Amino acid sequence: MAGAKKNKKKKPDRQAFLANKHDLYQRAVQEPEADIEFMEEIFRSKFKRDPILLREDFCGTGFLSATWAQHNPTYRAIGYDLDSDTVNWGVEHNLTKLDSEQRSRVDLRIANVLDAPNDPVDIVCAMNFSWWIFKQRRQLIEYFSSVRESLAGSGLFVLDIYGGKEAYEEMEEEHEKDGFDYIWDQDKVCGISDEILCHISFHFPDGSKMKRAFTYDWRRYGMKESQDILIDAGFSSVEVYWEGTDEDGEGDGEFTLEHQAENTDAWIAYLVAIP
Numbered sequence: 001m002a003g004a005k006k007n008k009k010k011k012p013d014r015q016a017f018l019a020n021k022h023d024l025y026q027r028a029v030q031e032p033e034a035d036i037e038f039m040e041e042i043f044r045s046k047f048k049r050d051p052i053l054l055r056e057d058f059c060g061t062g063f064l065s066a067t068w069a070q071h072n073p074t075y076r077a078i079g080y081d082l083d084s085d086t087v088n089w090g091v092e093h094n095l096t097k098l099d100s101e102q103r104s105r106v107d108l109r110i111a112n113v114l115d116a117p118n119d120p121v122d123i124v125c126a127m128n129f130s131w132w133i134f135k136q137r138r139q140l141i142e143y144f145s146s147v148r149e150s151l152a153g154s155g156l157f158v159l160d161i162y163g164g165k166e167a168y169e170e171m172e173e174e175h176e177k178d179g180f181d182y183i184w185d186q187d188k189v190c191g192i193s194d195e196i197l198c199h200i201s202f203h204f205p206d207g208s209k210m211k212r213a214f215t216y217d218w219r220r221y222g223m224k225e226s227q228d229i230l231i232d233a234g235f236s237s238v239e240v241y242w243e244g245t246d247e248d249g250e251g252d253g254e255f256t257l258e259h260q261a262e263n264t265d266a267w268i269a270y271l272v273a274i275p
Ligand SMILES: C[S@@+](CC[C@H](N)C(=O)[O-])C[C@H]1O[C@@H](n2cnc3c(N)ncnc32)[C@H](O)[C@@H]1O
Pocket: 029, 030, 057, 058, 059, 060, 061, 080, 081, 082, 083, 086, 111, 112, 113, 114, 127, 128, 129, 130, 133, 216
């Protein structure tokens, strides 16, 4: 009887157990080449030269910084992230993919973005809505002001933002990726504080799940509100690059400078702040 009981035991969560959450995150969420292409194009059009030094705030595994160094032999990157496990994973898995010369042009630092020195850089970026970590407007102004101080006359601050009806709803969306499903769970949305609690989970073909691999406790800032805060922090202007849509109404990955846009169910945009 004991043996029969044993056979009924749940199978171990095999695919979920074998997978690494940082690897899944990079494959599900990040497109560093697209970010780089966008930042390069805007920087070149404004300053008629190539950017060199990128500061990647909230760099996580430094995937973007590593790709930046690989992308052009003159490019250098400094990344800041508080989480040592995440940064160390990135050093081990993203930086080791670079040759030693490329590796020498990337510096990932375990530190708070608020403590980043004001050394001049060409571009500061804060991707995947990481700047929503600052729930108080005064904290966000402090952060934006410190970024502003790091940008000389010819520098840019690039950050992304999402919105639309669905950004105000408790909802879950599932995306099929290569070998797993990526689940974005906007678990709690507060109508008063604009705070949102979100999780990322991964589901596998064998039925195993990596639940709540990442959790984000953020305040969602509105589109115009974010532009106003950037101006209050000392930027002279802010441009909005809005994503186009394909024939199915899905985002097409093409971002163009816009001054008006329909507030669709779900949209993503880049903000480019100019000192
Ligand atoms: C949403 S992830 C973004 C990772 C990556 N930049 C991307 O584009 O996917 C947010 C990251 O911000 C980091 N973080 C949160 N607060 C921070 C702070 N004050 N200073 C530096 N890093 C911070 C977290 O450790 C986490 O790795």
